Amino acid sequence: MADGQRADARRNYSRILAVAEREVAVHGAGASLEQIARTAGVGSATVRRHFPTRRALLEAVSRERVEALRVRAEELTGRDDSRAALLEWLGDVVVYSVAARGLAAALAYDGAPADPVHENSCSATLEEAAAPLLHRAVQDGAFAADVTVGDLITLIVGIVLATEHHPDPAARADRLFRMAVAGLGPRG
Missing domain, CATH: 1.10.10 (Arc Repressor Mutant, subunit A)
Structure with a gap:
């Protein structure tokens, strides 16, 4: 039985x-x-x-996409241009997050105390996957030493959630992500 x-x-x-x-x-x-x-x-x-939680459901729904992003990070690790490799991966995270409605919410940090049984496995997987990319970019002087993968994921989550209801969320999210990366100074 x-x-x-x-x-x-x-x-x-x-x-x-x-x-x-x-x-x-x-x-x-x-x-x-x-x-x-x-x-x-x-x-x-x-x-x-x-x-048991909405996040647990969203993480389960997002698991395959998160795994694809983990594999993509491995593929990009070791490229000559560490800044371009990390930005390419982050761009992939933006694209996936826009396409997979719910992934951004699964990645979001809501300030709730850590729950070891239902930890945020999507975020943990992406942070672990991107750590070598960020580490190399920091070593090469392409990113500030105090930037964390968590910071970058939070930035992407904010952009994706803010553009979710835009008529063209993918284009808007990509534009805002590129602006955040480039900074707001004049382009010359």
Whole structure:
């Protein structure tokens, strides 16, 4: 019986996650948990058992994209131009975050105390992946020594969340990201 229950729980998890991916793609981080439960054919309590917080659900939905960003950081590590490599990766994070509605919310730091059971695994994965890129850029003098990956992710989250409802969020987010990187001085 226990194996049947576990198999049922795995099926529920997979079904909930598939529905959540579709709902988050359409409605963003505010996708209705009740609608996800109804569409998946389970109760709200079942959704909450698998995903005790909205962030846990968003992280699960974002896991594949975050893994792709981790792999991309590895590919860019070791390039000759460390500034360009880090900026290319950060640009990829912007593009992914705009395209994957809900990823920015999954990456956001909400100031809540750390919860070791439900830590922000998306942010932790990206911070670990980008650390070698940033370290090299700092060593090369391309970035200030006090800049952290957390700072850069927070900047991107802010830009993506601020442009989420713009008629062309990708173009607007890219423009603001490029402005933040270049600074606001005259271009000459």
